[in-house]
Amino acid sequence: MSDHVHVHRFENGLVLLAEPMDWVESAAFTWLLPAGCGHDPADQLGLAGFTCEMVQRGCGPWSSREFVERLDNLGIVRSAGVSLAHTRFGAAMPRARLGDALEVYSQLVLTPHLPAGQVEESRQACIHDIQSLQDAPAQQLMQALRQQHYPEPLGRSSQGTLEGIDIIGHPQLTQFHQSHYHPDGSILAVAGNIEWDELRDHVGSLLDQWQGPADHFPSPAETAGEDLHISHPSSQTHIGIAFDAIPYSHPDYFQLRGAIGVLSDGMSSRLFTEVRENRGLCYAVQASCFSLKDRGSVMAYAGTTSERAQETLDVTLEQLTLLGKGIEPDELERVQARIKSALIMQQESSSSRSGSMTSDWYYLERVHSLEELNKVLDDLTCESINTFLAENPPDNFRIVTLGEQPLEFSHAVS
Known part of the structure; x- marks a missing residue:
């Protein structure tokens, strides 16, 4: 390879x-x-x-x-x-x-x-x-x-x-x-x-005859938006939660990725187990890392019925907050296996590999090899991830909902 x-x-x-x-x-x-x-x-x-x-x-x-x-x-x-x-x-x-x-x-x-x-x-x-x-x-x-x-x-x-x-x-x-x-x-x-x-x-x-300089990217505004409810006539309610996190270019990115994997990767993840399987609150729940050039975030989604929307929001926020207290060895082992499997599958696709190379170069100005990524994943430990989470706990949540009735945003950005 x-x-x-x-x-x-x-x-x-x-x-x-x-x-x-x-x-x-x-x-x-x-x-x-x-x-x-x-x-x-x-x-x-x-x-x-x-x-x-x-x-x-x-x-x-x-x-x-x-x-x-x-x-x-x-x-x-x-x-x-x-x-x-x-x-x-x-x-x-x-x-x-x-x-x-x-x-x-x-x-x-x-x-x-x-x-x-x-x-x-x-x-x-x-x-x-x-x-x-x-x-x-x-x-x-x-x-x-x-x-x-x-x-x-x-x-x-x-x-x-x-x-x-x-x-x-x-x-x-x-x-x-x-x-x-x-x-x-x-x-x-x-x-x-x-x-x-x-x-x-x-x-x-x-x-070789193609010419033209790159334009400077527009400077962002100083302030972001606020929590929001979008009124939508439906028996379903859709919930979105975001909080600030490090971008892909940060040296500790894979500490974050491992933690969010525990939260959301697969049917053994905390969100699936606690929000969907144990309580039956929703039909879909997930969270993922989202990265821009110089900043990142974690964005979570849950889809549920209007009757169970408030409890779904509360339990999802609870799980996000509890993540800051750390992860367990068996959780890390599952996440490492899932991410490695995805990397191996990517190597079977020339399209996937070309896409990941452009992403790496844009964020890092270099390209991760499979061997390097495997080593980064092998080096993840509960201690390293828990140290990262203690220093960067999920908080200051931005919440957007879409459905018939607004929900109470008691854990939103203050």
Whole structure:
């Protein structure tokens, strides 16, 4: 199994990462561009996502239909999306098609057509995406939780708002592409059955004329939001809880990850056992680490009936607070096994590996090897995690609920 990641930074600022996986027959890449929704103007929320939709409607020598046919003919499984900091394109294919796939996506990034005649069609796709949240209350709740917990623009949704999408026109889309689809700040990670020298030279030939500096990310506001209840006619209540934590880049991140694993990883976790299994309070409960570049949080979710919502909130907060008192050896052993299993499974997927490499580089400017991660996990002890929890206990909870009736927030941020 490979433990070597190649790194090359081109003169224009683009970082190319590659990890050979000669036991697979596939290749995959993840391409992050510094064009996230954090750059959306305040009155044009959704511009990054709208632009991402439009750049996939033809590029270089291919019309919109020809572009899709080209990808299908190459057997490419693809994805695209927008986060706070980046626009992301992902593609997986048979290894022999990697060079062709990189050529197509290089044209997408450098020379998209952005056809004016398809702006309204793209707008409707963005509007439909926003309106679909009405049928996904759990997703709606977690978006609201991020918006309330983080100061603007850090809690933004990449989908934007109906008002923002409505006023975006072709000039704004063109300007966003020209201003943010730049090499400086871009990360291209490739994993699979590849030859490094050939890959580096090919990417260089495709992108050596690409120029443009990375924009500075907007400074966040000084204050975040408040606790919130969203009125929603339903027999269900959705509960979101957040508290500040360390980001992925922090040296103690895996102490936090181990603790939250005890809280929420699997059917033996504390939340599942105490909130769902023993008391039967809810149909879903979980918590996970959420990281931005320079700050992090833990975000928890519970879905329950209106009648049991207050007790669900109270017991979930109780379990979050009790975590600060420490974990037990058997709990740590289960979490270590689960995380290691996930890492091993990731190594079987070139797509997953390319995605994790871009994430590592963005947060750390280096890439964790599997061996390094295994050692970090093996080195976790109850003593190290409990020391971390004693110094960083879960507290100052931000709470957002969605349902018919508001709940009492006795443990919220003071």
